[in-house]
Amino acid sequence: MPELPEVETVRRGLLPVLQGAVIESAEARRPDLRWPLPDNFVERLAGRRVEAVGRRAKYLLADLDGGEVLILHLGMSGSIRIEGAAVKGRPGLFHHPRAEPGAHDHVVFHLAGGATITFNDPRRFGAMLLVPYDHMDSHPLLRSLGPEPLGNTFHAEYLAKALAGRRTTLKAALLDQKLVAGLGNIYVCEALHRAHLSPLRLAGTLATKTGAPTAEAEALVAAIRDVLRAAILAGGSSLRDHKQVNGELGYFQHAFKVYDREGAPCPTFHCKGHVQRIVQGGRSTFYCASCQR
């Protein structure tokens, strides 16, 4: 499920329940996800208070008292659900009642007060790590990440410079988390369509010799920011069975212009083209060859 908007949606859903909460105990129902769980995982979490719930790229970051950060990645199929908690600001309203753990419920956090937070991940491409807060930025998984696409340092000048000299396609460049962090297959396709840029364009052609940002780089930055913001407002995208932490579906998938819409008429105003599917780097790309150049 999870690209930046989905991870941000999870973060926002966790915030009212998890921030300030104490993890009474943690339950590891198997020893590994993508990698083995951290040594003494359960012991290191027991009794810890969650001071803050942040996000970097597609990583969720739970700052714990005691100086460690729980880093959590949802991989391709990871999801989180909250059960047994009151909904903040809505007296009498609760998340779903607690249920017994089911298939692919790999880690369960039991919070003081009775709520549980369950990590489910059928494919187990997700991950959990515990790292000292002071070493977080230098952790191998985080240290090479590019700027946040919704942050102040991601602008046309940066993008033009970052793309300069790249000999790969725009699609591959935008999927590269070192260039900009948080985009995945869906939102790259959607952003390129909004910017009317072809996923096959050579990335370097959006840069200039002088280093001045091009109109195309401006358009691409705007498209990326717009589509991510809109998706976050919609609660992310729910493909297959993925849900928000409260069990509700996101609904941005209904706003997809090209992703998974092979054969559909291009939604661009006055465009006569159709959405086509090609394969780049082994992954599907959806675009309109007529209005994306």
Next chain:
DNA sequence: CATGCCCCCTGCACGC
């Protein structure tokens, strides 16, 4: 360093 390919794993949709 940059690039492209393989792989990890499970579930599901599809065609026969």
Next chain:
DNA sequence: TGCGTGCAGGGGGCAT
């Protein structure tokens, strides 16, 4: 119905 195939939101590791 059953079975084989291909595909799925990510990204580390490796060869080139």
